[in-house]
Amino acid sequence: MKIHTNQVYFLHNTGNNNAALFHCHENYLLFLYYFKMYVMQYCHVYAWCLLPESYVFQIAPNRSGAEPMIVGSLQMSAISNGVRLMQSKYAQQINKRQKKVGSLFTQKAKATPCKDIGQDWLNTYSTYVEEIPCLMGRVQKPEEWIYSSFHERNGRLNILPGLTQI
Numbered sequence: 001m002k003i004h005t006n007q008v009y010f011l012h013n014t015g016n017n018n019a020a021l022f023h024c025h026e027n028y029l030l031f032l033y034y035f036k037m038y039v040m041q042y043c044h045v046y047a048w049c050l051l052p053e054s055y056v057f058q059i060a061p062n063r064s065g066a067e068p069m070i071v072g073s074l075q076m077s078a079i080s081n082g083v084r085l086m087q088s089k090y091a092q093q094i095n096k097r098q099k100k101v102g103s104l105f106t107q108k109a110k111a112t113p114c115k116d117i118g119q120d121w122l123n124t125y126s127t128y129v130e131e132i133p134c135l136m137g138r139v140q141k142p143e144e145w146i147y148s149s150f151h152e153r154n155g156r157l158n159i160l161p162g163l164t165q166i
Contacts, residue, residue: 001111003077005066008046008122010129011083012056013109020052021094021104028147031055031090038086041065042079047126049148051133058114058129083109126153
């Protein structure tokens with residue numbers, strides 16, 4: 001993942017072969033716990049959404065998140081390493097609980113740059129992220145999906161403390 005400061009990204013990944021990543025409420029909370037532990041220190045989070053088979057975060061890496069580091073024989077940004085650890089730790093826990101082995105996620109998470117589309121573009125992208133469950137036909141309104149930043153941005157829940165207000 002190529003990461004730069006002063007850039008906003010969609011950080012996203014899916015389950016291997018589009019398999020479910022999250023099977024129950026506790027799985028969603030465990031994944032967010034690992035996100036807070038391994039990734040959140042390296043970025044500003046504007047919006048997020050977890051679906052059974054995928055996740056997406058709208059983030060802007062901070063200076064330490066873009067810093068290169070050596071992991072084994074690989075060089076990567078600190079945030080890339082955080083995402084690697086988050087996915088690895090989560091997959092280990094889920095595989096252990098389900099008595100399975102193998103990859104839970106597709107090969108690598110992706111960081112897709114958000115393009116500046118004019119006035120209020122950050123809010124437009126945040127709204128899009130929170131409307132993904134509606135676009136996928138899971139719910140009619142964003143407020144019906146608990147596993148997104150919609151409730152935090154509207155002052156209803158505080159699932160992921162530290163959300164950057166736009």
